Amino acid sequence: MRIGIVCPYAWDVPGGVQFHVRDLAEHLIRLGHQVSVLAPAEDDTPVPSYVVPAGRAVPVPYNGSVARLTFGFLSASRVRRWLREGGFEVLHIHEPVTPSLSLLACWAATGPIVATFHTSNPRSRAMIAAEPLMQPALEKISARIAVSEYARRTLVEHFGGDAVVIPNGVDVGFFADAGPRPEWSGDTIGFVGRINEPRKGLPTLLEAMPEIIARRPGVRLLVAGRGDEEEAVKGVPKEVRDRIEFLGMVSDEQKAALLRSVDLYVAPNTGGESFGIILVEAMSAGAPVLASDLDAFRQVLDGGAAGELFPVGDASALARSAVRLLEDPARREALREAETRHVRRFDWQTVGADVLSVYETVAAGAAAVAEDDRGGWRNRLGLARD
Amino acid sequence: MSIWIWVAVAVVLVGWYLSWTAGRLDRLHARIDAARAALDAQLLRRSSAAQELATSTLLDPASSILLYQAAHAARTVAEERREVAESDLSQALRAVFAEPEQAAELVTLPGGDEAVLDLRAATRRVPMARRFHNDSVRAARAVRRHRIVRLCRLAGHAPFPQAFEMDDEPPAAL
Numbered sequence: 001m002r003i004g005i006v007c008p009y010a011w012d013v014p015g016g017v018q019f020h021v022r023d024l025a026e027h028l029i030r031l032g033h034q035v036s037v038l039a040p041a042e043d044d045t046p047v048p049s050y051v052v053p054a055g056r057a058v059p060v061p062y063n064g065s066v067a068r069l070t071f072g073f074l075s076a077s078r079v080r081r082w083l084r085e086g087g088f089e090v091l092h093i094h095e096p097v098t099p100s101l102s103l104l105a106c107w108a109a110t111g112p113i114v115a116t117f118h119t120s121n122p123r124s125r126a127m128i129a130a131e132p133l134m135q136p137a138l139e140k141i142s143a144r145i146a147v148s149e150y151a152r153r154t155l156v157e158h159f160g161g162d163a164v165v166i167p168n169g170v171d172v173g174f175f176a177d178a179g180p181r182p183e184w185s186g187d188t189i190g191f192v193g194r195i196n197e198p199r200k201g202l203p204t205l206l207e208a209m210p211e212i213i214a215r216r217p218g219v220r221l222l223v224a225g226r227g228d229e230e231e232a233v234k235g236v237p238k239e240v241r242d243r244i245e246f247l248g249m250v251s252d253e254q255k256a257a258l259l260r261s262v263d264l265y266v267a268p269n270t271g272g273e274s275f276g277i278i279l280v281e282a283m284s285a286g287a288p289v290l291a292s293d294l295d296a297f298r299q300v301l302d303g304g305a306a307g308e309l310f311p312v313g314d315a316s317a318l319a320r321s322a323v324r325l326l327e328d329p330a331r332r333e334a335l336r337e338a339e340t341r342h343v344r345r346f347d348w349q350t351v352g353a354d355v356l357s358v359y360e361t362v363a364a365g366a367a368a369v370a371e372d373d374r375g376g377w378r379n380r381l382g383l384a385r386d
Numbered sequence: 387m388s389i390w391i392w393v394a395v396a397v398v399l400v401g402w403y404l405s406w407t408a409g410r411l412d413r414l415h416a417r418i419d420a421a422r423a424a425l426d427a428q429l430l431r432r433s434s435a436a437q438e439l440a441t442s443t444l445l446d447p448a449s450s451i452l453l454y455q456a457a458h459a460a461r462t463v464a465e466e467r468r469e470v471a472e473s474d475l476s477q478a479l480r481a482v483f484a485e486p487e488q489a490a491e492l493v494t495l496p497g498g499d500e501a502v503l504d505l506r507a508a509t510r511r512v513p514m515a516r517r518f519h520n521d522s523v524r525a526a527r528a529v530r531r532h533r534i535v536r537l538c539r540l541a542g543h544a545p546f547p548q549a550f551e552m553d554d555e556p557p558a559a560l
Contacts, residue, residue: 139529142417142420142421144518161524162521162524163517164513164514164518357510357514358514362518366424
């Protein structure tokens with residue numbers, strides 16, 4: 001199958017959507033499909049051979065944070081050229097409601113279009129204002145995919161209609177087969193995420209640390225992720241600071257080794273999550289998971305059967321659960337077993353097959369993806385010439 | 387004099403808007419047709435797989451009869467009773483594959499794994515195709531309910547789109 005995928009966010013900036021697009025593209029290529037990914041990237045950025053750069057991403061304030069987006073005349077014409085030259089049987093766009101490449105592609109194409117909705121942002125004013133403009137573009141999407149039941153619910157509330165739920169994929173084997181490192185093992189708690197982003201919840205975990213250290217003096221907290229370490233530990237007592245190791249930004253291999261080594265993985269996020277891929281990675285690596293009770297996390301953890309939950313932002317509940325888990329190897333072993341069973345549905349084998357079924361369902365019998373002729377008035381007046 | 391220029395501009399704008407909306411509706415109807423064809427194909431694929439399994443002697447006679455009857459009804463029923471017949475087939479499939487052991491045993495028989503794979507793929511794709519179809523129906527209905535669309539009969543003679551409602555829950559053990 002010839003598949004065109006559009007990624008709305010800059011290729012060289014790490015992020016959930018980018019990783020998802022990369023893994024999906026590589027999985028499909030391994031299965032023998034022809035895949036081309038259109039993504040914002042400068043022409044001289046080194047990109048894999050399947051990526052077509054669509055120009056520079058510009059940082060713009062959008063929806064309360066700075067997003068790096070690509071739009072404008074030049075990008076639109078690159079989108080059209082990519083569509084013309086690709087001859088795709090199916091077009092898969094990600095995050096079609098961000099004002100970026102995905103929306104441009106949706107606007108410019110006709111034919112079988114599949115769209116994946118990753119985030120579940122509350123309906124913003126800009127979105128309401130732009131709805132009359134966006135609706136005709138969104139109407140062209142033949143199949144919508146939501147990454148979780150939670151994301152599907154918000155999608156249905158915002159735009160009506162329906163979507164199928166296909167979770168984000170994880171290469172389970174990669175995490176399961178990673179080798180643990182002795183220096184990260186033995187009474188360790190792991191945390192992965194941007195450390196200055198309050199929604200990732202590191203402050204809650206730091207608040208819980210004194211209580212955990214009081215009960216388990218040997219405990220160490222390993223923090224992986226980019227950000228300002230000094231700022232993160234501002235106001236944290238010295239004895240707690242000594243028990244924290246900042247690893248900075250880690251590679252995929254290091255992350256897998258970290259998740260394989262720790263006795264407990266804590267996800268204290270306070271909101272803004274629609275999936276929680278890091279939980280799936282931790283589960284794949286067999287790290288017992290303790291996560292805040294967000295809708296998305298609850299779902300990924302099979303309603304609490306494949307990991308423990310604590311009330312969002314409640315540091316003392318976090319501390320109690322963490323101590324209980326650290327003191328109970330049998331419970332951790334039971335969680336590991338539940339995780340191994342549960343995580344299979346997130347493996348690329350399963351997820352990739354589901355995504356392909358969606359492609360086949362919409363592409364069967366349909367014409368290939370083509371450029372939308374929006375000089376349509378010429379058609380309608382019978383003046384179009386081929 | 388200048389008033390006529392404004393009137394002409396307004397007429398052109400209204401005409402352009404109507405033509406654009408008609409094009410948009412046309413595309414929505416085409417999307418429904420494609421989604422409906424895909425749904426039909428998936429339903430047919432499912433009933434064929436079920437019927438094949440029922441006549442394969444891989445299943446016990448009671449399950450075979452049950453499944454054959456439901457699959458045959460789903461394939462041959464008149465259009466207006468189709469939703470009920472397809473729901474019955476979903477129920478029959480769930481009854482036959484109520485226990486995980488059933489699928490596990492089928493896989494060990496010669497030719498069984500292929501039959502199970504076919505049926506599994508088909509039962510998973512029906513709900514997908516149905517969601518996509520009903521989603522396109524909803525989008526078209528939203529546009530067709532606009533006053534101007536009804537007033538100017540922009541939808542032409544196309545019938546008002548109907549959702550396809552059925553029980554499509556796949557058997558959990560399959």
